[in-house]
Amino acid sequence: MPDTAALTSTDDALHALLRRLDELGYDFVTPTPLTHQRVVRRPGMRLARSVRDVLGWSLPFEPSALPRDLFEALQAGGVLEPAGDLWKSTVRVSRVHGLLFLHSAFPTEDENSVFLGPDSYRFADFVAAEMGHDCRLQRVVDVGGGAGAGALTVAARCWVREVLLTDVNPQALRFARINARQAGLPLATRLTSGLEDAPADCDLVLANPPYIVDPAGRAYRDGGDLQGGQISLDWARQAIDKLAGGGRFLLYTGSAIVRGGRDRLKGELYAMAEAAGCALAYRELDPDVFGEELDTPAYADVERIAVVGCTITKPR
Template identity: 75%
Template sequence: MPDSTAATSADDALLALLRRLEETGYDFVTPTPLTHQRVVRRPGLQEARSVRDVLGWSRPFREGVLPDDLFEALAAAGVLARDGALWRSTVRVSRVHGLLFLHSAFPTDDEDSVFLGPDSYRFADFVAAEIAEGATIGRLADIGGGAGVGALTAAARCRPQEALLTDVNCRALRFARLNAAHAGIPLAVREAEGLEGAPAGTDLILANPPYIVDPAGRTYRDGGDLHGGEISLEWARTAIPKLAPGGRFLLYTGSAILMGGRDRLQEELRRTAQEAGCALAYRELDPDVFGEELDTAPYADVERIAVVGCVITKPR
């Protein structure tokens, strides 16, 4: 599949937006969609009054709320939409581990939405905890990397000789490329499923796959069978042959814990690692997320959904 590297004037406008936000110390942490809904529905807060309201909370705004240079950058980038007499930005900007990230505005209902939220922060924390500051890395790859949170968090710590991010979403590839350019981190992006086209001998592979059963089948959310763990397992099976001797696969995902405490995803990942002669370390990072999913039919036999971190290491 081709690399998605072509820059446009709209890209230049988005980079100018990120530079200006950096200069002004912009900061925003993206919450869960449910929290977002609760906050923006509060009385008197439906219309934006600040830059954070526009680019963080995705509130509609009147001309004059944004400084002229930010409004012009959004207009030049083609990411402004009319909302009656008001405007809306179709992008958000959040800060994760000190880096700014473009991603999709709320609500993220479109099939090609580029999602960033609490999982992104936990993923970044997991990656940072597993990579020593200043470590030497040859090749790094991020599967289904979205806006680039995992790849850029890792690359900021270890400065790999080569870094590749793959995704099936062209909008995600564009945002990841721009986020990397703003951060000053070299990153190749490629439209591909999994590690298709990635070179063998990769030292570090990252993955934060979708892990919820989504009836709508949204790419960034639906993890398939195994109560949403199918993609996580498939990506592990794909990653292991691509690892260099001594290389590691860092998987951040969710696992549906069945009634009685059985963790089927852990069982399958352990079996996969053993069959490949690899070591596996597996731990729960958060014991209970997306509790509302337990009211749905696919989770009738599940007692909780845990966020887990899995490290598979290939022998030298």
């Protein structure tokens, strides 16, 4: 396992921000981008009046809208940018399963954005349900783990000797380390694509890959071919090779259900698991998400996009 990178002074400031928010009982649930747009278009939402307006709804603000120590922590953390005569935070803070998570401010349009949203909550719920209580694990890897919602959900519920989070985005790894420090949970990080450099003999591999066809090619959103399902298949194949006997791969992803109700991703995953001698459990968690994508050419033959949870278990 790699050593966890040392936190810098700016990281320390962002950790202090999270610690203070926890003391204040801060809470925010990040909605979909479309919901966010609708809410901030309302009258009275042009200027922040509270901490949640600044760090949840990403509204421009005057320094007086925040307690002085929070404003200073944002300054020291290097996450403030001018917005005319006002300021704007480049980060948001949300709570998932009781833990605070630092992630990118709205809108998440930059290639290096660290996204956390409704999928993160559903992913954490799926992982928590699969883990149960009082579980003991030696080695856990969260592939493409972003801000750490999956890895830290496991670490908070189970005794775990090693937790590794991988991602192609250095900013995601940075935020994940800060989030883990605030949660008081173990987390190592590695900058890598997929599971190429991950250790073998894992008890548990987690994945919440991108699953939408994104013309902009943003890493946190674009799932590749198979109408967004290719990365899910690639990571499943890699995960099977990395699992110890009896180990599990928990995949939370989306599947484009094509005309006639056919779930091509499900068929591909079942064939892959059967070839590897693995058991597979597969279920729909939400039958219809990202309906606006059906207006795009990439989804011309798609009836709906379903969110699915897949558990692949390697034989002992």
